Amino acid sequence: MPANTISLSYIEIPPKPFVLPAAVRSLSTKSYNIDMQFIDSHAHLNDPAFDADREELLSRTLPQAGISHSIEIGCSPEEWQPALELASRYPALVHAVLGVHPEYACKTTSTHLQELAALLPDPRNVAVGEIGLDYTCFEYTDKETQQKTFSQMLALANQTQKPVVLHVRRIGEDYAAYEDTFYALKHEWKGSSVTAHPGVLHCFCARYEEAKRALDMGLLLGLNGCFSYKKNEYIREAVKKAGADKIILETDCPYLSPQGKRGQRNDPANIPLIGQFVADYLNIPLEALAEITTRNTKALYGLS
Numbered sequence: 001m002p003a004n005t006i007s008l009s010y011i012e013i014p015p016k017p018f019v020l021p022a023a024v025r026s027l028s029t030k031s032y033n034i035d036m037q038f039i040d041s042h043a044h045l046n047d048p049a050f051d052a053d054r055e056e057l058l059s060r061t062l063p064q065a066g067i068s069h070s071i072e073i074g075c076s077p078e079e080w081q082p083a084l085e086l087a088s089r090y091p092a093l094v095h096a097v098l099g100v101h102p103e104y105a106c107k108t109t110s111t112h113l114q115e116l117a118a119l120l121p122d123p124r125n126v127a128v129g130e131i132g133l134d135y136t137c138f139e140y141t142d143k144e145t146q147q148k149t150f151s152q153m154l155a156l157a158n159q160t161q162k163p164v165v166l167h168v169r170r171i172g173e174d175y176a177a178y179e180d181t182f183y184a185l186k187h188e189w190k191g192s193s194v195t196a197h198p199g200v201l202h203c204f205c206a207r208y209e210e211a212k213r214a215l216d217m218g219l220l221l222g223l224n225g226c227f228s229y230k231k232n233e234y235i236r237e238a239v240k241k242a243g244a245d246k247i248i249l250e251t252d253c254p255y256l257s258p259q260g261k262r263g264q265r266n267d268p269a270n271i272p273l274i275g276q277f278v279a280d281y282l283n284i285p286l287e288a289l290a291e292i293t294t295r296n297t298k299a300l301y302g303l304s
């Protein structure tokens, strides 16, 4: 090394501030035309928020944004048939996931459970979900009913050998909802041997501790707009430790729009933007993230 050259190897480069990536900041959803392929692994396109432009989104906007598949979650008895019907109308693009969300557990009867058992093997349905424990919604369904319904859902997943889409929500810093979810999975769930991944922890919003327990069970982590919110550094750190191989992308639309679009309706065309946040944070090209998450989502749901 020449004498007048100073080695910079000891200088610590400060971490990049987490801001909306410049490359995507100016993109409008409709002009986002790329060669990369993405999947929205968790959407609610049958929500009334899409009544005015659902067909436009599915037939034009999503294909233009590089969205090859959108997984429609039907998580209450009234949503099961509409989810399957959407999959019938867009057979290449939409697949359904059926189950009982913990919030609706108290409204679910034994007749509903029989109906669900009959619908789950339908080839348009690719998983059981979203199911789990939500300790923020006891005003709708108490803890015991949630736990009972979750057990019934796990029994149906065992019976049909479908992967599970898990919804877990905690109260503040109390992680009991995760603790109880992992306990139920460990004791009551056999895991799907049909698909390469037995399930996903949708809307991953926890620490590495919970991520690690999920990964040890073979679960993937579903990342959405929450990953991009400024205050959620702990989620980003957990995901960085977990690694890109363990993640898939989702919107949970119409909710949880990514940073920069908060307050607006979310839709699956925002998946490349969510992907850009994740790729920037993990320091990998968006193309690589698109490929990995598409492969993971196809392996989870058994898509071709």
Ligand SMILES: [Zn+2]
Pocket: 042, 044, 073, 130, 252
């Ligand atoms: Zn959802």
